[in-house]
Amino acid sequence: MTPTMPQTIAMTGGFVFDVAHLLAGGLVLVSLMMLYQRRLYALLNVFALHALVLTFSVAWQAYIQDAPHLYITAAIALVFKAIVIPLALHRMIVQLGIHREIETAGGVGLTMLLGMGLVALSTVIMLKVTSEADPLAREDLAFALSVVLLGLLVMVTRRNAVSQVVGFMSLENGLVLAATGAKGMPFVVEISVAFSILIAFIVIGIFLFRIRERFDTVDVQALDRFRGEMS
Amino acid sequence: MLIEFALIPVAGLLAVSLAAILAGGRPSISAPVYGASAILCALVAITGLAAMLGGGVSTTVLPVGLPWLGAHFRLDALAGFFLVVVGLGGAVASLYAIGYGRHEREPWRVLPFYSAFLGAMSLVVLADDAFSFLVSWEVMSLLSWALVLAHHRENENRRAGYVYLMMAGFGTMALLLAFGLLSGGSGGYAFDAMRETARTPAIAAAILALVLIGAGSKAGLVPLHVWLPLAHPAAPSHVSALMSGVMTKVAIYGFIRIVFDLVGLPSWWAAMVVLVLGGATAALGVLYALMQHDLKRLLAYHTVENIGIIFIGLGLALAFQSNHQTAGAALAFTAALFHVFNHSLFKSLLFFGSGAVLTATGERDMEHLGGLIHRMPATSIAFLIGCVAISALPPLNGFVSEWLTFQAILISPELPQWGLKLSIPTVGALLALSAALAAACFVKAYGITFLGRPRSKAAERAAEVDRFALSAMFILAGLCVLAGIFPGFVIDALAPAVASLVGGQMPTQTAVPWLSIVPIAESRSSYNGLLVFIFIAASATIAALAIHRLASRAFRRSDPWDCGFPSADPATQYTAGSFAQPIRRVFGTLVFAAREKVEMPPPGDTGPARLHVTLRDLIWDWLYQPVAIGVTVAATRLNALQFLTIRRYLALVFATLVLLLMVLALWS
Missing domain, CATH: 1.20.5 (Single alpha-helices involved in coiled-coils or other helix-helix interfaces)
Incomplete structure (x- = not known):
């Protein structure tokens, strides 16, 4: 990636490609950052950054594809994912009184190695199975798959329900990236993705408070202990 | 045109089941349901006979089943023959059940499934695409399973139902995979498309293996027979007769249709696999049967033996066909089909007889029976004819089909492959062994059940069964005798079916003078059932007359010789266990890991000595x-x-x- 920053926006193929690449790659980078955040505040901040990078990426896609409806998607991403949801989760963890907790799930080194392996895997696969596709969409899909897999990895390595929610949301960001990267994706799909995020957020939020009411903690291990399982 | 005539009574059978469900299976509808089934089955049999003799092919496509595919049905000579088997068996079983069904304690567990079961069996035979075949097959399996569980309160029956359900599901899965391979990925699920498809020998071998598992498990091929002796006796007797006498034949139809018709020319080692399995099935089936003291279970094991004999015939036909020896193939195939017909006759007859004994005494265990010939004379005569027929004694029909199978074995040295040359005589020896053991087995079954003195109160109080049951038994007994005395007509009737599958047929038998049958040439072998019958009848009459005329009429009364043992208790009679003992001593250790233990009381103790026999089913x-x-x-x-x-x-x-x-x- 060679981020050349010209004064005027010259619509050359190489430049368009490079910026799209840069933003999508940035999303993967932020996903990797998410892996080693141990404090919940830091994790939420990184997630807000994740959504911000997604907003830029979607807006850039809207610009180069000349698809105005993608600006709406970008606006949704900015308002909800970068501002509302992180703020709401902030409030939530303060209310729950878990904002000082430190998670220790897996070693940082091992998790990072796994994450790098996943990025390599998704790149190999996508370059292989989409050999006839448009190169821009191709790279975009490879990055999107990496973000999805890294989101899953966050969900698997975390014990706290809030950080699992964050992992899930970053996974959804990957889906949005894939959806906007391909040309001609219907608007309805994006809307539905956005709404699904919102609903998932609400449901999980309510769910968290329920868990809290019952068990005085949002550590999902407590749930398992309640069921008589030790993990 | 004929196919419509066949489908209408089949639809009628399904409708009768629906009506029985709507009527809630009240005991009062028992006789109408069985009566209607009998008439509809007779129509099915008549249509089948017309198709079998006509030799033409009629097809139709009904707009049911999968969208854009429809259900294909086809009636040719082979399907016609099996329709005769299904229709005849169904009609006679329904007639029998008009009387027998009155004793059913829970008729609502039998009536709703009964006629649909008959209809499903006919549909399997008529199906002309994989989808309708498999659906009919599975419906047949499930309905028969429901009938097996008719008396579900007995623990043993529930176990039988469970094992049967597992085996049926497994078999259908194998058939499903076989059809998948047959369609060859091109998606042609109609049988016509499958006939056209070319396939490699490896695929053909895989199909053969899957069909042997799928159809073989339903027919009772060793080692897939385990469900059969459990499930067949568990059902009510007329259903046992249908399962043993007819449903196993439908399975054989499936095997014939796929292996002879759809797959194409077989290779010789495929024939060898079928032959070896058939030989093993025949020998093991009869050995298992000999060890049984439960009358219905004995009959069920005997079905396994007869399936083995049929598969030997089919294997011989494959062997000759793979070497393009059409005459031999036609002979072996005719023998197999003839045995299919015969077995459906005498096995139904024997199950009816055991059902009559069960009704009269409430007992299936032979050790509690005996002396029934005095209390149930008509049943015992019909049962005797069935026993003679299944033991392959001339002049009855069982002898003819086994004799034809042996004729095919005797011309096997003409085959070029050494594998076949060596294995066919071995299989022939197994066939001879099983025929001899079958005779021993039925001497035991008949002798212990009907002769001697009653071994229990129930046997003492037995009474003859109703006239419907008796007429059903005598129809079958009469057919056994007719097919045995005039086998030439049966062979000629089978000729179109044989010709359509192996491309040749046996010489026309009705052209042979004096009603003889000549499988290959007069110089080699011929058989005349009528002559044997007349000879037996004449010599028996003369002997009887001579004894009555020439013997002294003077008589004296005295105590019978009692072996020095003065007790006249019925328990001192020869038992089923003691009858089987010599054979158990010879084969038991090897085949059943049999152990005998004698418990002698110490001197001075007046308790009885005891003999414990343990048999294990090694396949299980x-x-x-x-x-x-x-x-x-x-x-x-x-x-x-x-x-x-x-x-x-x-x-x-x-x-x-x-x-x-x-x-x-x-x-x-």
Whole structure:
């Protein structure tokens, strides 16, 4: 990636490609950052950054594809994912009184190695199975798959329900990236993705408070202990 | 045109079942349901006979089943022959059940399934695409399963139903895979498309293996026979007769249709596999039967033996066909079909007889029967004819088909492959052994059940059964005699079916003078059932007359010789166990791991000495038990997956996803 920053926006193929690449790659980078955040505040901040990078990426896609409806998607991403949801989760963890907790799930080194392996895997696969596709969409899909897999990895390595929610949301960001990267994706799909995020957020939020009411903690291990399982 | 005539009574049979469901299976509808089934089955049989003699092909496509595919049906000579078997068996069983069904305690567990079961069997025979075949097959299996569980309160029956359901599902799965291979990926599921498809020898071998499992498990081929002696006796007797006499034949139809018709020319080693399996089935089936003291279970094991004989015939036909020896193939195939017909006659007859004994005494265990010839004279005569026929004694029909099978074995030295040259005589020896043992087995079955003195109060109080049951038995007995005395007509009637599948037929038998049958040439062998019958009748009459005329009429009364043992208790008679003992001593240790233990009371003790015999089913122990244990162990291990933590479930999903992606990345 060679981020050349010209004064005027010259619509050359190489430049368009490079910026799209840069933003999508940035999303993967932020996903990797998410892996080693141990404090919940830091994790939420990184997630807000994740959504911000997604907003830029979607807006850039809207610009180069000349698809105005993608600006709406970008606006949704900015308002909800970068501002509302992180703020709401902030409030939530303060209310729950878990904002000082430190998670220790897996070693940082091992998790990072796994994450790098996943990025390599998704790149190999996508370059292989989409050999006839448009190169821009191709790279975009490879990055999107990496973000999805890294989101899953966050969900698997975390014990706290809030950080699992964050992992899930970053996974959804990957889906949005894939959806906007391909040309001609219907608007309805994006809307539905956005709404699904919102609903998932609400449901999980309510769910968290329920868990809290019952068990005085949002550590999902407590749930398992309640069921008589030790993990 | 004929196909419509066949489908209408079949639809009628299904409708009768619906009516029985709507009527709630009240006992009062028992006779109308069985009466209607009998008439409809007779129509099916008549249509089948017309198709079999006409030799033409009629097809139709009904707009039911899968969209854009429809249900294809076809009636040719082979299907016609099996329709005769199904229709005749169904009609006689329904007639029998008009009387027998009155004793049914819970008729609502039998009536709704009965006629649909008959209809489904006819549909299997008529089906002309894989979908309708498999649906009819599975409906047939499930309905017969429901009938097996008609008396579900007995523990043993529930176990039988469970084993049967497992085996039926397994068999249908094998058939499903076989049809998948037959269609060859082109998606042609109509049989016509399958006939056209070319396939490699490896695919053909895989299809043969799957069909042997699928149809063989339903027919009762060793080692897939285990469900059969459990399930057949569990059903009410007329259903036992249908399952043993007719449903196993439908399975054989499936085998013939796929292997002879759809797959194309077989290779000689395929014939050898079928032959060896047939020989093993015949010999083991009769040995198992000899060890049984339960009348219905004995008959069920005998079905296994007869299926073996039929498969020997089919294997011989394959062997000759693979070497383009049409005359031999026609002979062996005719023998197999003839035995299919014969077995459906005498096995139904014998099950009816055992049902009559069960009605009269409430007993299936031979050790509690005896002396029934005095109390049930008509039943005992019909049963005797069935016993003689199944033991392959001339002049009855069982002899003719086994004799034809032997004729085919005798011309096997003309085959070029050494594998066949060596294995066919071995199979012939097994066939001869099983024929002899079958005779011993039925001497035991008849002698212990009907002769001697009653071994229990129930046997003493037995009374003859109703006239419907008797007429059904005598119709079958009469057909056994007719087919035995005039086999030439049966062979000629089979000729179109044989010609359509092996491309040749036996010489026309009705052209041979004096009603003889000549399988190949007069110089080699010929048989005349009528002559044998007349000779037996004449010599028996003369002997009887001579004894009555020439013997002294003077008589004296005295005590019978009692072996120095003065007790006249019926328990001192020869028992079924003691009758089987010599054969158990010869074969038992090897085949059943039989153990005998004698418990002698110490001197001075007046208690009785006891003989304990333990028999083990080695196939069950070595083949089924390990599979059952393996499944249980795997299920116990996998059970832990039901109680994982949320994070572990997520990790499981994640790991699976990554694994699949890695496979995709490394592929090719």
